[in-house]
Amino acid sequence: MIEVRTGNKLTSASSEAVSLYQEAVDLILGSESGAAETLDHALALDGEFALAAAARYYVAQDVGEPDGHVHSERAQRAAANATAWEREHVDVLIGLIDAPVDTQARAEAYVRTTPADLLVISQLTGNMFFYGGPTKLESVLGLFESVEAALGEDWAFLARLGFAASEAGQRARGRELLERALEIRPQSLYTIHGLAHMLHDDGAAEESAGLLLNWLETHESSARMGQMYGHVQWHLALSEWQIGDRDAAMRRYLAYCAPGTTTCGPILTLADCGGFLLREYLHSGQTRALDDTVLAHVERVWPMLGHPFIALHVAGLYASAGDLAGLERCASALAKTPSGPNRDVSLALVSALGELVAGDGKRASQTLATLSRGARIGIGGSNVERILVDLVETRAAALY
Helix, strand or coil: CECCCCCCECCCCCHHHHHHHHHHHHHHHCCCCCHHHHHHHHHHHCCCCHHHHHHHHHHHHHHCCCCCHHHHHHHHHHHCCCCHHHHHHHHHHHHHHHCHHHHHHHHHHHHHHCCCCHHHHHHHHHHHHHHCHHHHHHHHHHHHHHCHHHHCCCHHHHHHHHHHHHHCCCHHHHHHHHHHHHHHCCCCHHHHHHHHHHHHHCCCHHHHHHHHHHHHHHHHHHHCCCCCHHHHHHHHHHHHHHHCCHHHHHHHHHHHHCCCCCCCCHHHHHHHHHHHHHHHHHHHCCCCCCCHHHHHHHHHHHHHCCCHHHHHHHHHHHHHCCCHHHHHHHHHHHHCCCCCHHHHHHHHHHHHHHHHHCCCHHHHHHHHHCCCHHHHHCCCCCHHHHHHHHHHHHHHHHCC
């Protein structure tokens, strides 16, 4: 059978397994429920289906399954008997997951020859948002635009192009693309999340809350175990919080977005947890002790503290608890890492939050002033993170 996006032949002994794989890829690209189970069914029908095993590894790593490596090993074994393009797909996809920086150039070369392989493109651009530095917004948008002729009206492509356009400041274009994608596949968590991001950046909290409540009323039952379900609930909680219904927002956060209740993987869980609790602290000035699930999650992501995205949210959690010892622990750990732009930005973020908690708003402001626009973009993630840094800066300025 043929892979529907690329038009390339798939190596499998089971046509049903191929159909299930195609279905699972759409579930993955929509961040919807059921991808792991669908791929497990495909692999039960054909245990040597290399692309299905690679996609299963993608899902396992995204949600933090402890034994995910078995799927990677299976995919690489099976790929030995597959076609050349399948072997390259497997190697590039696994490389982007396991060694994102080292694999980027190879992945970009692969995309130039296989511009409709949206699973690879999605992982590549996700990495670029995280690791791409000050030029990432233009780079991600440029990559999506380079494959537009190959993917055209593909709903998952339109959603990603729309999100990238919105992040790069092209709000009207981004909204039009995201709304087109949602019309084609209205149940996509990824797409509704993209619209929520755009509305957040535009300060349209009431519109965002209405959109998300209506979407959840229709699609919640099918979305409940989706990989981005907790994050969509977080966007709704954030909108409620911005509108002023902070009790409802906190209840929603605790029910769907906290480390003990979310469906999201480790990095998105940290962002939702740190971003929400830090915002509440910055607004109220009241500290809130971190519970055991949050503290355990900090330890889970601690090895990545040298990345500014991780440092911002871990330090944000300690700041929300008024935990100066925790902030000092972050600073001490970072001071022992090799020097470089990421470490410098991470240290500045941790230091500023420590100074803020200690009540020295002037010094915190001075520390944050050392971060250029490019450095702030390079923190990783989306514009949500840059706005969070702006909120820290605003709170610091209010202290003097």
